[in-house]
Amino acid sequence: MKEKNEIQDTIENRDRIHVVMFFVSIVVLVLSALILARIVHIQTSYTVDAKVINLFRPVSQRHTEAPVRGRILSTDGRPFAISAPLYDIYMDCTIRKREFEEKNDADAEMAWREKARQLCVALSNEFHDKSADQYYNTIIQGREKGSKYLSIKKNVDLNTLRRVQTFPLFQEGGYRGGIIVESHEERIYPYDSLARRVIGYVKDTLRKGLEANFDYELHGKAGYEWRRVTDDNSWIRDLDSNVVRAQDGNDIRTTLNVDFQDIADRALRKQINENDGIRAGIVIIMEAQTGAIRAMVNLSRGATPQTTLWERENLCLTEVGEQGSVMKTVTLLSVVEDGHVKSLEQTLPTNNGFVPGGYKQDVHILDYQRETGRRDITVMHGFEISSNYVFTWLAENYYGNRPQELFDHIYSYRLGEAFDFDISGLGTPVVNRPGTAGWSKTTLGTTAYGYGISVTPLHVATFYNGIANKGRMMKPYLVESVEKNGRVIKRYDPSVLNNICSRNTADTVTRALRAVVERGTATRLKQAKLSVAGKTGTAQVVLTPQERAGSTDPYHDPWGRKKNQGTFVGFFPAENPKYTILVTVYSYLSGLSFYGGTLPALAVREIVDKIYALDPEWEQELHRAGSVPVMKKGENEQ
Amino acid sequence: MTAHAVWTAIKNSARALRNGEFLLRVRADKLYMHILYLFLLMWLTIMLSLQVDKTLTRAGANKAAIEELKIHHAEREAALVKLRSASGIEERLEKMGSKVASPQEPATIIKKR
Numbered sequence: 001m002k003e004k005n006e007i008q009d010t011i012e013n014r015d016r017i018h019v020v021m022f023f024v025s026i027v028v029l030v031l032s033a034l035i036l037a038r039i040v041h042i043q044t045s046y047t048v049d050a051k052v053i054n055l056f057r058p059v060s061q062r063h064t065e066a067p068v069r070g071r072i073l074s075t076d077g078r079p080f081a082i083s084a085p086l087y088d089i090y091m092d093c094t095i096r097k098r099e100f101e102e103k104n105d106a107d108a109e110m111a112w113r114e115k116a117r118q119l120c121v122a123l124s125n126e127f128h129d130k131s132a133d134q135y136y137n138t139i140i141q142g143r144e145k146g147s148k149y150l151s152i153k154k155n156v157d158l159n160t161l162r163r164v165q166t167f168p169l170f171q172e173g174g175y176r177g178g179i180i181v182e183s184h185e186e187r188i189y190p191y192d193s194l195a196r197r198v199i200g201y202v203k204d205t206l207r208k209g210l211e212a213n214f215d216y217e218l219h220g221k222a223g224y225e226w227r228r229v230t231d232d233n234s235w236i237r238d239l240d241s242n243v244v245r246a247q248d249g250n251d252i253r254t255t256l257n258v259d260f261q262d263i264a265d266r267a268l269r270k271q272i273n274e275n276d277g278i279r280a281g282i283v284i285i286m287e288a289q290t291g292a293i294r295a296m297v298n299l300s301r302g303a304t305p306q307t308t309l310w311e312r313e314n315l316c317l318t319e320v321g322e323q324g325s326v327m328k329t330v331t332l333l334s335v336v337e338d339g340h341v342k343s344l345e346q347t348l349p350t351n352n353g354f355v356p357g358g359y360k361q362d363v364h365i366l367d368y369q370r371e372t373g374r375r376d377i378t379v380m381h382g383f384e385i386s387s388n389y390v391f392t393w394l395a396e397n398y399y400g401n402r403p404q405e406l407f408d409h410i411y412s413y414r415l416g417e418a419f420d421f422d423i424s425g426l427g428t429p430v431v432n433r434p435g436t437a438g439w440s441k442t443t444l445g446t447t448a449y450g451y452g453i454s455v456t457p458l459h460v461a462t463f464y465n466g467i468a469n470k471g472r473m474m475k476p477y478l479v480e481s482v483e484k485n486g487r488v489i490k491r492y493d494p495s496v497l498n499n500i501c502s503r504n505t506a507d508t509v510t511r512a513l514r515a516v517v518e519r520g521t522a523t524r525l526k527q528a529k530l531s532v533a534g535k536t537g538t539a540q541v542v543l544t545p546q547e548r549a550g551s552t553d554p555y556h557d558p559w560g561r562k563k564n565q566g567t568f569v570g571f572f573p574a575e576n577p578k579y580t581i582l583v584t585v586y587s588y589l590s591g592l593s594f595y596g597g598t599l600p601a602l603a604v605r606e607i608v609d610k611i612y613a614l615d616p617e618w619e620q621e622l623h624r625a626g627s628v629p630v631m632k633k634g635e636n637e638q
Numbered sequence: 639m640t641a642h643a644v645w646t647a648i649k650n651s652a653r654a655l656r657n658g659e660f661l662l663r664v665r666a667d668k669l670y671m672h673i674l675y676l677f678l679l680m681w682l683t684i685m686l687s688l689q690v691d692k693t694l695t696r697a698g699a700n701k702a703a704i705e706e707l708k709i710h711h712a713e714r715e716a717a718l719v720k721l722r723s724a725s726g727i728e729e730r731l732e733k734m735g736s737k738v739a740s741p742q743e744p745a746t747i748i749k750k751r
Contacts, residue, residue: 068708078719084712158709188712190719236694262724610740618744 060226060238066185067220070249072199072210074258075294075480079190080199081211085183087161089152093142095178113140118168126163127153149180187211195261196311197298198254198423198478209314210252210478213423217482220249251483255292259614260285260607264295267606269309271585271599276305277592279563281585282315283603284461285611288577290494291465291474305588315586320427320454324539325386325521326569326596327450327460329509331395332383333467334409336508337501340398344380344512348393355392358442362389383512384520386536388449395448403444407433410447413463414473414497415455422478430454450537457567461582462497464534464569467509468577471501514574522568524601529612532604533577534570536596541565547589561589568600572608578617581607 072081100109120135130138142150156164161181164170170179189196200209211218223246226238237243264283272278280300286293300312335341353365364387368377382390399406410416410431418428432438432452446452458476466473475497482490501509513533517525521536540555541563551558567584571577583600587593612618654660666673720726724740731738 078722079715082712082716084709084716157713158706159713188716190716191723192720194723230691230695231688232695234691234695234698236691236698239690239694259724266725609742613741613744615744620744620746622746622748 060228060241061235063225063227063235065223065225065246067222067246068248069185069187069220070218070251072218073251073253073483074256074261075254075292076257077253078258080195080254080256080258082188082190083185084157084188086155086157086186088154088182088184089156089161089164090180090182091139091142091150091152092148092174092178092180093139093150094146094148096176097143112169115169116140119170122167123152123164126160126167129153155186191258191262193311194258194265195256195296197314198256198296200423209423210254214252214479214482217252218249221247223247250489252479253481253483254478255287255294255480256296256478257285257294260295260611261297263610263614264297264603264607265299267603267610268297268299268583270606271603272299272301272309275585275594275599277587277590278305278594278599279586279588280315281583281599281603282319282457283607284316284457284580284582285607286461286465286476286580288465288468288571288580289474291462291476291497292480292494293476293478294579296478300586314423314425315584316457317421317423317426318456319586320429320456321541321565322451322454322539323457323460323567324450324537324565324596325388326464326535326537326567327453328383328386328391328448328537329467329513329535330410330413330415330463331391331406331448332379332512333413333501333505333509334406335379335394335398337409337505338398338405341379341394344383344508344515345378347376347378348382348390348397350375350377350389351393353389355389355396355445357396357445359392359445360388362387362392365389380512380515383535384515386516386521391448392445395444399444403434406444406447407431410453412498413466413500415453415459415463419462419475419497421458421476426458427456429456429459450539457582457584460567460569461580463500464571464582465580466498466500467506467513468533468571468580469506470503471499471506473497473500510574510577513570517570517574521595521597522570522601524597525568525570525605525608528572528605528608530572530608530618531574532570532572532608533574534568534581534604536601537567537569538593538595539565539567541586543589557589561591563587563589564593566594566596566598566600568596568604570604578615579611583607 069083071079071083073079096112097109100106100112116139117132117136120139121132123135124130124132139150141147153164165179165181169177171177174180187201189199198209200207200211200213202211202215207215223244225243226241227235228238230236264285268281268283272281278301281297282299283295283297284293285295296314296316298311298313298315299309300315301307301309302312332341350365350369352369353362364385365377368381368385368387369375377387377390379390379394395406407416410433416429416431416433418426430438430453432440432443432447438452443452462473462476465476473496475495477492477494479492481488481492510533513535514531516522516535517532522532522534525532525534542554543551543557543563547557547563548554549557556562563586565584565586567582569580569582571580581604583603585594585599650663651660654663661667728740
């Protein structure tokens, strides 16, 4: 009986456990269903409350560290472009307004306005752009209209900002004084317009000059770190997170010499400012042995002479045009190198200035015949007086049957292609060689004296630099190294573009170029402090269809007006060339003519004289003329 | 363990706490050094954490000061470079009415032998 009762109890206990477990499983099942439904709800239609987001927002925040853009330096390390932040100052005019209104505290509002008035006096004294009353009226109107972001001043430097932060009201900070400061990285050009087109800029999609071409070196790499807030509300680095330090941009050391650039800029400005008819002017100074560009000036006016001279466009690289008589040196170099002209004293008949084949008569030859009574002329004299006839005759006689030979020379002088350069945008020359659409029976002769072939001034300067460097044509370059904290990490060495002629040919042509200065079209340079060898050139510029206004003459409009350019290109000192120099001025559309032997030669003279006084190359050593006797002790007592 | 036993343990503990015998009852005297060591570690952890925060705050302030000095230096450098340009110097000399002008001849130097 007892055993039976125990068995009965066990069965009842088991039934109870089963019932309890059943209910527990039901509860778990229901809860699971609820959780599942909640998940589906959250994933599909639940919108998170902003308060909840704040609760779950991580304590750390990602902070981006911007790199400092590298500097662009002159060859001696002076900065052409540096980066520093500038600051924009704004004001929340409504600051504490609601607080005063809620307390109905008119005295506090009056006190605030009095401080605002003092602030306005200080702002007016600091910036001198508005009167104190104007500042005050703007701020009070902003306060009444609820302006929370009134612009006070933009682009102020750090020192100015620090002073402004001490002004009444603003010294109370952002929460009580309403000052809002925003900074932005800006490029500073300490020399203003000097070499500005060479240095260039990067502004959004506008990219020019070295800034654009070496942007990959200059811009650096941004970094980031995670920061967390401390108990005293300071933001510090979160040590449990990754840190990527910002890498500042590398510095670019250019070949430009600030002093040369300054001298060239000033000399050119002087010439242009004295002549309203000049639209623009350029100067290139290149080191003969290396091709390093020591100065590159690009000054131009706007549509009218009244506009300010500024570095608007890089004409040295982009102005592809017929260069005129400076290209006669190309012909001379070719005929001497090929052995057609063995001596510059070699003569050719004058023929009254006529070359058969449809060429225009050269009236200068008639003058020559009249003055000398001769019926022949030396190659040297033809070069000195820049005779078109002489060079047409040379080209027709020596290359008439094989014009391609002359054009092969032109291409070997790199005058037919846009070679690689440190700034993009070098114009591609246009050469009307045999077989092209521009070729005609007179193209050979006109090419010989500088028409029919269009090149940039940099091409011309590079060619003359090849002669100055005794036939070795150096590739012009603007950047000599990339540096990091003063340490060179990449160096750009001089390189040779081509060997264009023998040393003897270069010497012969140099003699002819010296004669141009001594007796020819560039005698204004005769008295320069260093001997100069070079060539002048005056060319008419092909007008655009708009400028031509229906005229069939490509060089003149219907009123006979034209655009021309005057060039002097050469090197100095002539005996042992150190620098090649090119100066070109471009005229407005007018009836005026500008010759290479006038304004450009005058600018060259000034530049050469100043470089002579400045360059250590021509420093003079003071030699000992005698000796001071050594005084022995006691000798001066008598 | 039954609910009665648990209740008895809670009652005894409360009584021991009231009589100040709790730690003696659980024989905490054997763990005295461990407890002290635990407190020391906790104190060190908190203090070092605060010190690290303070140091990092100071480092951040110093970094900001250095950045500001760099900016100041860049601005000064730009201003000085501007003053140093040859044409700028000539213009200022002219304005001052000075007779000093750019050299017309190269410098004469004395070389040390």
